[in-house]
Amino acid sequence: LxxxxxxxxxxxxxxxxxxxxxxxxxxxxxxxxxxxxxxxxxxxxxxxxxxxxxxxxxxxxxxxxxxxxxxxxxxxxxxxxxxxxxxxxxxxxxxxxxxxxxxxxxxxxxxxxxxxxxxxxxxxxxxxxxxxxxxxxxxxxxxxxxxxxxxxxxxxxxxxxxxxxxxxxxxxxxxxxxxxxxxxxxxxxxxxxxxxxxxxxxxxxxxxxxxxxxxxxxxxxxxxxxxxxxxxxxxxxxARIVESTMVENLNPPTEPSLASADWIRPGRASWDFVAGQGNKLGTWIDFDAEMGWEWHVADAGWERRVPYMAEVTAYGKARNVAIMAWGKVANRDFLFDPEKAEAWMARLEGLGVRGAKIDFFDQADTTGAKTDDLEDTQARLRVRDMLSETAERHHLMVEYHGCAIPSGERRRWPHVMSAEAVAGMERRSQNRIHDLTIPYVRNIMGPVSFTPIHLERSAGTRAYQLGQVVLYEAGIQIFSERYDRILGFEGVDFLKAVPSTWDD
CATH class of the missing domain: 2.70.98.10 (Beta-galactosidase; Chain A, domain 5)
Incomplete structure (x- = not known):
């Protein structure tokens, strides 16, 4: 010593x-x-x-x-x-x-x-x-x-x-x-x-x-x-900064109930927020199956667009494609309330949904008003921890958006797949300096939901976008582009093969 x-x-x-x-x-x-x-x-x-x-x-x-x-x-x-x-x-x-x-x-x-x-x-x-x-x-x-x-x-x-x-x-x-x-x-x-x-x-x-x-x-x-x-x-x-895993090492060990949980499922995902066509989940699932991807993320408004979600999840399960569904912390679903969070996640589980994308930690609870840094406060960390524990009970993967930056919590809760906490591909205006800083700053803290690949919005070339898929690490890597555009993309075979988890 x-x-x-x-x-x-x-x-x-x-x-x-x-x-x-x-x-x-x-x-x-x-x-x-x-x-x-x-x-x-x-x-x-x-x-x-x-x-x-x-x-x-x-x-x-x-x-x-x-x-x-x-x-x-x-x-x-x-x-x-x-x-x-x-x-x-x-x-x-x-x-x-x-x-x-x-x-x-x-x-x-x-x-x-x-x-x-x-x-x-x-x-x-x-x-x-x-x-x-x-x-x-x-x-x-x-x-x-x-x-x-x-x-x-x-x-x-x-x-x-x-x-x-x-x-x-x-x-x-x-x-x-x-x-x-x-x-x-x-x-x-x-x-x-x-x-x-x-x-x-x-x-x-x-x-x-x-x-x-x-x-x-x-x-x-x-x-x-x-x-x-x-x-x-x-x-x-x-080099040592990029290669370090100190942020995970400084967190508590994995919860015993999660240490060998066979329902935890990293992977790749299509997404209908930027691309649209959220009412065509069957088409998205067929696309995911063709790509060998494991997930589709049904974003805001899925309840209205897809009243038959149980049928959709059954269709996806037969093709080895799971569904993640969107919900809001603040003034819509009120998921800051433990009882409402429990009821919402129990409903997702009953519908056969396998993941929860939870959004807007940065907005005030009842009004949805913009705040300075509400997501960093003790009150919001309590909400995030409660949601992580509730999701575990219902065997749901979790993706956080509009949230605080992660700090290694996935060691304790490996079902927490990713967090946004970044200006990602949702932004219509992209920035190369920002893109090139992410691997050295944001991604050091843990998984980053940048949602790469959009053939019109990206700040770089096609090869640049493929590089982002590897550099921007996330437990579930979500892609922004529409299914037909990806199938016609020169890098489609790479996107079929690229993993979301790594041996080293």
């Missing part, structure tokens, strides 16, 4: 290969700060650690109670993702601290491709979290940033690219030019007991900020384990 104590107030943990060093300093004010080196190169310099809660302000005045060290070394498999077998290997340091009789711990991990930390509050009873002092001071005077300004539009649908904004949505990709390193700053394991933050940029410092629409403290129960704050570190190029 490659860990050590450098001095009375410094605590060091190294990655398994020793290439990355994470140092925590406990200063005379009782405050914690951290620094990170990749080999001899400083990457983060003096980042603040701390959390403000109703049980205490754990930003200063902290006394060390104990430290402990452990090794993370596990291998697991998932039916979805950029590879089939995942390796989670890191060295871990836990610092337990006390202030005014209340305890707080910081758990830190050093990986060969980056580092992560989280806050842990032991005990029982209710607790509120109002803020964090967490910062990421990037150790370079010249830094280029990529991402999207915050607040973004309609659930992360602002185009991605180079950015100079003072507030940036998660994640942030940065090139530290003097250090000759790339880093990606993000959060993993975002569940209903917390929020998804964004970053306020001051010079070279990224400060973590709670959502603008989170108008009250986070309210949850002890013990609390916050989401992981993590930074991927890649010297020279973005």
């Amino acid at each position: 490659a860990v050590a104590t450098a001095s009375a107030s410094d605590y060091v943990v190294k990655s398994p290969s020793g290439a990355l060093t994470l140092t925590v300093t406990h200063d005379k004010r009782g405050a914690l700060a951290y620094s990170v080196c990749s080999g001899p190169v400083r990457i983060v310099d003096g980042g603040a650690l701390g959390i403000t809660t109703s049980r205490g302000d754990f930003t200063t005045g902290l006394g060390l109670v104990r430290q402990s060290r452990s090794v993370v070394d596990e291998t697991y498999t998932l039916p979805v993702g950029k590879r089939s077998t995942y390796v989670n290997r890191a060295n871990e340091l836990t610092l337990s601290l006390r202030k005014a009789g209340q305890e707080m711990a910081v758990v830190l991990r050093a990986y060969d491709d980056g580092f992560a930390f989280r806050y842990v509050l032991p005990g029982t009873g209710a607790v509120e979290i109002s803020a964090e002092s967490t910062t990421f001071p990037l150790a370079s005077r010249e830094i280029d940033y990529w991402g999207q300004a915050h607040p973004n539009d309609y659930g992360y649908e602002t185009p991605l690219g180079p950015i100079i904004a003072d507030r940036i949505s998660m994640p942030v990709l940065a090139e530290l030019k003097e250090a000759k390193h790339f880093v990606l700053v993000a959060q993993a394991g975002s569940y209903q007991d917390y929020v998804i933050p964004h970053y306020e940029r001051r010079g070279n410092v990224l400060a973590l900020r709670f959502p603008m629409d989170q108008h009250e403290p986070v309210k949850t129960m002890l013990p609390l384990r916050s989401p992981w704050r993590f930074v991927l570190v890649s010297p020279g190029s973005m």
Whole structure:
């Protein structure tokens, strides 16, 4: 185990290969700060650690109670993702601290491709979290940033690219030019007991900020384990960032009921939203069968267009094609309500529908009004978690749209196939800079429902569009173009063969 104590107030943990060093300093004010080196190169310099809660302000005045060290070394498999077998290997340091009789711990991990930390509050009873002092001071005077300004539009649908904004949505990709390193700053394991933050940029410092629409403290129960704050570190190029599976590794293991679920079915899908002809599901199913695709997505208005859905799903089942049906969180289906969600998903199951595409987490519950970042709030994460668990009970795959960015939750819930959280092919105006940024920013966080292939809308050539099918990873890869156009497309044989899941 490659860990050590450098001095009375410094605590060091190294990655398994020793290439990355994470140092925590406990200063005379009782405050914690951290620094990170990749080999001899400083990457983060003096980042603040701390959390403000109703049980205490754990930003200063902290006394060390104990430290402990452990090794993370596990291998697991998932039916979805950029590879089939995942390796989670890191060295871990836990610092337990006390202030005014209340305890707080910081758990830190050093990986060969980056580092992560989280806050842990032991005990029982209710607790509120109002803020964090967490910062990421990037150790370079010249830094280029990529991402999207915050607040973004309609659930992360602002185009991605180079950015100079003072507030940036998660994640942030940065090139530290003097250090000759790339880093990606993000959060993993975002569940209903917390929020998804964004970053306020001051010079070279990224400060973590709670959502603008989170108008009250986070309210949850002890013990609390916050989401992981993590930074991927890649010297020279973005290769380690693109190849990393740290976002999945920092999530809980797969729920036991899902570990060997034979009803989880990744695949390829046709879609009738952009292409139209949603009243011809039989034709779509015949097309899917010819292509060897596993799914058709029946989008908004399917109940009106297809009153005979049970017959359609039976027809599809005979041809090995499943149906996914659309529903809305906010002011139409009111799926933010657990009883309504249960009834809706039970109805889908009864109709033989195998998947649920759930939309508009970004809209206000009863009015459907546009918001700043409602999808990132604790209230919306509670809805998403409830829907994921309800879908599991009814053996439904899930596709989220108009939603928060994923952060590795598919390890826990592998039936969650994908999430939009991107400006995709629904947009009539396409953007090459955005398209080329997706693999290095958005897709690092998990499956992306870009819905590729539209012969008129795309910003690139035919070959460019085929490349997007491979680069934009999703558990169910949904295609935008109409069936007859795909059958006449030069790349049709490639689309018949391309998988949606990968061994590596």
